Amino acid sequence: MQRTVEPELMDDETQAKAYANADFEDAHNQIIEAFDLNFPNEDMEGQILDLGCGPGDITFRFAARFPETSVIGIDGSNEMIKLANERKTGEIQLRDRVAFVEGFIPGAPIPSGPYTAVVSNSLLHHLHHPEVLWETVSQYTSPGSKIFIMDLFRPTCEEDAQQVVNECAANEPKILQRDFYNSLLAAFEPQEIRQQLVDANLSELVVKVISDRHVLVFGEKH
Ligand SMILES: C[S@@+](CC[C@H](N)C(=O)[O-])C[C@H]1O[C@@H](n2cnc3c(N)ncnc32)[C@H](O)[C@@H]1O
Structure with a gap:
């Protein structure tokens, strides 16, 4: 099945709110577990960059998991950044170590770092030109920085895609x-992502299918 692009930004208010209110407890908890599994015994310090942070749930989870870090979330959607900042007000324990910046990638006003880790969940599939993610990852990492990018992978046909939705999101709006x-x-x-990494000179990263719909790209920058 050929790729069908969707709009890059989730900047519709109803759409952003529905996403922010969805129950991602298990799924996002598994992202932190996957990070721990693939970077075992890491106690990170410094700054973490979260690309395409949306309403910030994963940004806050990284801040909670790594208390010696500060985490910066970037998103091009004004609605998403608004929701992330609203949540930040109530996150009394974490809010001093979390910041959100509105900006479209490429060209977003991302603070220059250095970054101990660059992470991202579910941004890659939004991008019409996926190379902008890998260029941004390259720009904001240095040797030894951790890279952790999670996304969906494309099923083989529309029927399979519908089946995944029915199985995983039947109770969602x-x-x-x-x-x-x-x-x-x-x-x-996954093989398209491998080729993107070759083209971006990031072949050191591992591409691993970790569930019936998720692919993980991770490793340390050379
Ligand atoms: C599916 S959401 C994922 C949000 C968050 N990472 C999470 O896992 O909950 C994808 C986010 O990427 C943002 N996005 C898409 N393309 C972007 C771009 N080119 N620059 C900045 N943000 C972008 C969208 O606005 C949206 O908030």
């Missing part, structure tokens, strides 16, 4: 089911 389906059709196949 229709708008979320629609976005999820469109995201599956916009996602990349």
Whole structure:
């Protein structure tokens, strides 16, 4: 099945709110577990950059998991950054170590770092030109920086995509089911991601399928 792109930014208010209110507890907890599994015994310090942070749930989870870090979330959607900052107000324990910056990648006003880690969940499939993610990752990492990019991968046909939505999101609002389906059709196949990494001179990163719909790209920058 060919890739069908979806809009890059989630900048519709209803869409952003539905995403922010969705129950990602298990899924996002598993992201932190996957980080721990693939970077065992790491106690990170310094700054973490979260690209395409949305309403910030994963940004806060990294801040909670690594108390010696500060975490900067970047998103091009004004609605998402608004929701992230609203949540920040209530995150009394974490808010001093978390910042959100509105900016479209490429060209976002990302603070220059250095970054101990660059992380991202579910941004890659939104990008019409995926190389901008890898260029940004290269720009804001240095040798030894950890890179941890999670995304969906594209099923082989539309029926399989619909089946994934039915299995994983049957109880979610229709708008979320629609976005999820469109995201599956916009996602990349693992071998396409491997080629992107070769083209971006990031072949040291490992591409690993970790569930029936998720692919993880991780490693330390050479
Ligand atoms: C599916 S959401 C993921 C949000 C968050 N990482 C999470 O896992 O909950 C993807 C986010 O990427 C943002 N995004 C998409 N393309 C972007 C771009 N070119 N520059 C900045 N943000 C972008 C969207 O606005 C959206 O908030």
